[in-house]
Amino acid sequence: xVHEPPHPDDDPVVIAGAEPFEAFFRRExxxxxxxxxVLCGSHAVAEELTMDAFEAALRDWPxxxxxxxxxxxVRKVVSNSSVSRFRRVSAEARARLRLMGxxxxxxLDGSGDVEVWEAVRRLSRRQAQVVALFYVEGFSRAEVAxxxxxxxxxxxxxxxxxxxxxxxxxxxxxx
Amino acid sequence: xxxxxxxxxxxxxxxxxxxxxxxxxxPPTSRRIKLNWIxxxxxxxxxxxxxxxxxxxxxxxxxxxxxxxxxxxxTLPPPTVTTxxxxxxxxxxxxTTTSLAVRVxxxxxxxGEETGVLLLLDDGIDGLAAFDxxxxxxxxxxxxxxxxxxEPYSMIRVGDKLVVxxxxxxxxxxxxxxxxxxxxxxxxxxxxxxxxVWLINYPSxxxxxxxxxxxxxxxAGNTLTEPVTKTPGSGHPLIGIPGGLVLQRAxxxxxxxxxxxEETTVLEADGTGFVHDVSGDELIWCSGxxxxxxxxxxxxxxxxxxxxxxxxxxxxxxSSRISPSGRYLAALLGLHETYEGEAIWILDRDxxxxxxxxxxxxxxxxxxxxxxxxxxxxxxxxxRQTRTAIWxxxxxxxxxxxxxxPFGGALSPVVVDASAADAYIGADMVDPSQCRAPGVQxxxxxxxxxxxx
Numbered sequence: 001x002v003h004e005p006p007h008p009d010d011d012p013v014v015i016a017g018a019e020p021f022e023a024f025f026r027r028e029x030x031x032x033x034x035x036x037x038v039l040c041g042s043h044a045v046a047e048e049l050t051m052d053a054f055e056a057a058l059r060d061w062p063x064x065x066x067x068x069x070x071x072x073x074v075r076k077v078v079s080n081s082s083v084s085r086f087r088r089v090s091a092e093a094r095a096r097l098r099l100m101g102x103x104x105x106x107x108l109d110g111s112g113d114v115e116v117w118e119a120v121r122r123l124s125r126r127q128a129q130v131v132a133l134f135y136v137e138g139f140s141r142a143e144v145a146x147x148x149x150x151x152x153x154x155x156x157x158x159x160x161x162x163x164x165x166x167x168x169x170x171x172x173x174x175x
Numbered sequence: 176x177x178x179x180x181x182x183x184x185x186x187x188x189x190x191x192x193x194x195x196x197x198x199x200x201x202p203p204t205s206r207r208i209k210l211n212w213i214x215x216x217x218x219x220x221x222x223x224x225x226x227x228x229x230x231x232x233x234x235x236x237x238x239x240x241x242x243x244x245x246x247x248x249x250t251l252p253p254p255t256v257t258t259x260x261x262x263x264x265x266x267x268x269x270x271t272t273t274s275l276a277v278r279v280x281x282x283x284x285x286x287g288e289e290t291g292v293l294l295l296l297d298d299g300i301d302g303l304a305a306f307d308x309x310x311x312x313x314x315x316x317x318x319x320x321x322x323x324x325x326e327p328y329s330m331i332r333v334g335d336k337l338v339v340x341x342x343x344x345x346x347x348x349x350x351x352x353x354x355x356x357x358x359x360x361x362x363x364x365x366x367x368x369x370x371x372v373w374l375i376n377y378p379s380x381x382x383x384x385x386x387x388x389x390x391x392x393x394x395a396g397n398t399l400t401e402p403v404t405k406t407p408g409s410g411h412p413l414i415g416i417p418g419g420l421v422l423q424r425a426x427x428x429x430x431x432x433x434x435x436x437e438e439t440t441v442l443e444a445d446g447t448g449f450v451h452d453v454s455g456d457e458l459i460w461c462s463g464x465x466x467x468x469x470x471x472x473x474x475x476x477x478x479x480x481x482x483x484x485x486x487x488x489x490x491x492x493x494s495s496r497i498s499p500s501g502r503y504l505a506a507l508l509g510l511h512e513t514y515e516g517e518a519i520w521i522l523d524r525d526x527x528x529x530x531x532x533x534x535x536x537x538x539x540x541x542x543x544x545x546x547x548x549x550x551x552x553x554x555x556x557x558x559r560q561t562r563t564a565i566w567x568x569x570x571x572x573x574x575x576x577x578x579x580x581p582f583g584g585a586l587s588p589v590v591v592d593a594s595a596a597d598a599y600i601g602a603d604m605v606d607p608s609q610c611r612a613p614g615v616q617x618x619x620x621x622x623x624x625x626x627x628x
């Protein structure tokens with residue numbers, strides 16, 4: 001399918017009945033960046049993945065902006081792309097190019113309890129997504145279920161298994 | 176509440192506070208997206224041309240181009256494949272399913288026998304971690320000329336030197352650690368000629384920003400070739416081959432560029448070409464999803480192709496290494512789900528035999544041969560982590576050992592003779608907590624801090 005390129009004068013994108021994209025972006029950027037960072041482990045890569053997701057939302061804003069929760073949509077995109085090898089490699093390559101330009105140290109890298117996030121990233125893909133949404137973003141189990149397209153029961157199971165594994169790893173951690 | 180959950184909640188709170196301080200960039204605009212709309216049909220047309228006509232589109236601006244069709248490739252007869260499980264070392268604690276559980280022998284050499292080598296592991300910032308497996312020692316120190324970055328080559332061995340850094344690469348004598356500037360250039364890439372590297376300088380200071388100036392230098396920083404400009408249409412320089420450079424062609428394989436004749440030979444492929452290694456005239460490379468590994472003789476242009484063993488998704492990008500003797504070729508095998516090295520694939524080029532070794536509990540990212548060509552090491556990238564997995568495979572006796580060591584901050588290794596240890600391992604021992612991996616540049620580290628395992 002071939003699309004007509006949007007006209008530069010289309011900015012900012014506003015559609016009837018939906019929140020302006022720019023407001024949506026400014027409200028959701030930081031939490032979505034946090035989600036990407038927890039899942040991929042690099043601030044620079046997380047920024048690329050986050051911008052990719054918002055770009056995808058903007059490209060399809062007439063539809064995405066009209067969804068019940070555009071925020072859930074963009075989180076699902078980031079949740080998938082952060083653990084997708086091909087997209088991560090692509091984002092890493094772009095982040096590398098950007099860093100070569102002299103951008104300073106990234107704020108999130110190395111901050112906080114690094115060991116905890118490393119342990120989260122060693123969980124299964126689904127468990128890590130559930131943990132990030134539940135603990136970092138503070139969503140309820142029902143909200144996590146809606147974002148990831150799972151049943152609430154399934155989210156509960158993933159959370160329980162993730163807690164057990166984290167207890168095993170972090171309780172067992174050395175040095 | 177469980178202890179881990181409490182830590183998780185605390186870490187999440189702290190992360191939210193950090194996030195609140197992250198500046199919000201300008202939102203993406205239609206203008207940026209417009210580029211995608213323009214590129215997508217163009218790429219689709221290019222792909223269609225390749226599929227329909229089996230050729231890459233014309234337009235390479237180089238004066239003389241020879242295309243090497245894929246039919247020139249030769250596939251080896253089915254090899255003998257041997258799979259070797261790892262030796263399970265005596266552990267200091269019960270082994271768990273986590274890849275980060277420390278797994279080393281209680282005493283004696285880490286790999287159960289003397290190796291006679293020292294692993295110099297790039298720390299990703301401005302120095303290295305030296306690991307002496309025989310004496311169970313790790314030492315961290317800064318390397319003059321090294322700096323944090325994501326350049327394609329950060330620390331390589333060239334003769335008796337390490338070459339490090341970007342913006343102003345340096346050659347560092349392995350024994351004395353004396354550093355010499357090689358000149359100002361964005362990055363360096365290995366040269367096929369002994370004791371030389373190529374310097375690549377992009378006018379923007381960024382990789383890929385404009386047409387780069389390229390020239391070759393020796394380890395004293397002497398310029399050996401006239402700096403020449405490569406046009407972006409020729410692709411980005413990846414590695415040296417005898418008399419020239421390999422250039423990457425986006426979506427279309429590689430080009431071999433000869434400096435003297437200015438001729439370019441295209442190695443056609445359906446995807447972007449990735450270089451693994453060069454040894455003499457032999458170029459190891461793959462393209463696209465890297466389900467085959469190609470060895471092309473850059474003089475005769477004869478290509479051998481090696482198929483991916485069943486159960487794996489790809490030869491990991493840029494991972495393959497030819498042994499110093501030239502007899503063995505090792506590569507990492509990966510899965511799309513993990514994007515890490517799941518196994519080592521080792522080809523004996525004399526016999527065609529292939530050996531695959533793996534450890535089910537750990538992954539690795541980098542390969543390096545010992546100078547004796549008998550020991551092969553693989554390490555996990557442990558930047559900002561607290562554990563490093565190291566695998567050792569010995570060709571002569573087929574012994575394979577996988578360990579997990581309680582230190583992080585280690586990336587790609589260079590394996591040198593243990594006689595160099597005095598320059599990297601200090602006499603005074605400290606507690607590991609006083610010798611942590613650096614996290615920012617400059618690390619501010621002075622001297623050598625050494626701790627035992």
